[in-house]
Amino acid sequence: MRRGSRNVRRTPDARGWGLSRDGGDAVALGRSLKILYSTTNRQMSQTRTGCLLVGSPRSGTTLCATMIGSHPDVGMVIEDLGHAGHTIPGVKVWGNKLCIPNQIRLDPIPDDRSLWRRLEDGVRAVIGRPRRRPQFMESYPPPPSQQYTIRTYVEKEAKLVAMIRDPDHVVDSIRRRGPASTVDLAKERWSQAARTISRASEEYPDRTHLVRFVDLVERPKVVMSDICVFLGLPFSLDMIEGHSGARQYEREKIDPSVAHRDVQSYNLDAYDPEAFRAYKKLTQKAAVGSYTNQG
Structure with missing residues (x-):
C-alpha cells in the first residue's frame, strides 16, 4: 500500500524519532525527559x-x-x-x-485495636461498609488509619x-x-x-x-x-x-x-x-x- 495512504498506520520507532537504532539515543532521551519531568514537578510543588x-x-x-x-x-x-x-x-x-x-x-492517636479488628476495618473500608459506631462513641475521632x-x-x-x-x-x-x-x-x-x-x-x-x-x-x-x-x-x-x-x-x-x-x-x-x-x-x-x- 502506498506510503501516503490513509489506511496505513505507522508506529514510531527509533528511526521515526531520528534516533540511532542501537537505542543509545533513546536512553539519553528518556533520561532527559525524566529530568525535565522531575524538575517541572518540583517547580509546580514549589509554587503551590x-x-x-x-x-x-x-x-x-x-x-x-x-x-x-x-x-x-x-x-x-x-x-x-x-x-x-x-x-x-x-x-x-x-x-x-x-x-x-x-x-x-x-x-x-494511639491505635489500640486488635489485629482482627484492624483487618475487619480494612475490609470494610475496601467494600464501602464502614463499621457503625454506637451513639455514645460518636464523639470519638476516626481511626488513625483514616486520619492525617x-x-x-x-x-x-x-x-x-x-x-x-x-x-x-x-x-x-x-x-x-x-x-x-x-x-x-x-x-x-x-x-x-x-x-x-x-x-x-x-x-x-x-x-x-x-x-x-x-x-x-x-x-x-x-x-x-x-x-x-x-x-x-x-x-x-x-x-x-x-x-x-x-x-x-x-x-x-x-x-x-x-x-x-x-x-x-x-x-x-x-x-x-x-x-x-x-x-x-x-x-x-x-x-x-x-x-x-x-x-
Whole structure:
C-alpha cells in the first residue's frame, strides 16, 4: 500500500524519532525527559501552598473556610479526612478545614485495636461498609488509619490558619445544637483545641496564623487581607462575599453581634486552667492587621 495512504498506520520507532537504532539515543532521551519531568514537578510543588484551617467546633471555621475558598486561586475542601485537599489541580493554594480534636490532632492517636479488628476495618473500608459506631462513641475521632495529623499537613508544606473563639460562646453554641449532656463534651473539645493550637503555634510559629472569631465578623476585609499575605496571594473582593456560601450566614452581610451575645458562663477557667491560660495567650498573639499594617 502506498506510503501516503490513509489506511496505513505507522508506529514510531527509533528511526521515526531520528534516533540511532542501537537505542543509545533513546536512553539519553528518556533520561532527559525524566529530568525535565522531575524538575517541572518540583517547580509546580514549589509554587503551590497548602492551607489547613483548624479550630474547635463552632469556632467559626466554616465561615472562614468559605471566605478563603471564594478566592479564585484557592481550592478549599471542608472536613475531608483523606488526602483530597492537596490533590486539587489548577489552583495556587489547596486547603482543608478540620475541627480539633474530633477530626484532626497534632499527633497520631494511639491505635489500640486488635489485629482482627484492624483487618475487619480494612475490609470494610475496601467494600464501602464502614463499621457503625454506637451513639455514645460518636464523639470519638476516626481511626488513625483514616486520619492525617497537623504534622502531616506541615510536612506537605501547608500553613496553618487557626480560629480562636470565646470558650463560653463555643460551649453554648454546641449545647444549643444537642442535649444537655453535650456540655461536658463541648468543654473537652474546646480545651483540647486550645491546647493543640497553642502547641502548634509554638512549634511552627512561622507557619501558623491566628484568627479571632470576633475580628472575622467585625473586620472581615482586614482579616482576609492578612490571610492573603500569609498565603502569598493577592487580595480578592470575592472573599468578602464568601460568607454567603455558609448556610448559617446566608444573608447580605455578616452580623457582628454573633460574637457579643449574652451567654452563661461555663467556668472554663476552672474546668481546665492550663487550656484557659493558653487561650488567653493566643488571643493576645492574634493581632489583626499584623500583615497589612491595618491594625
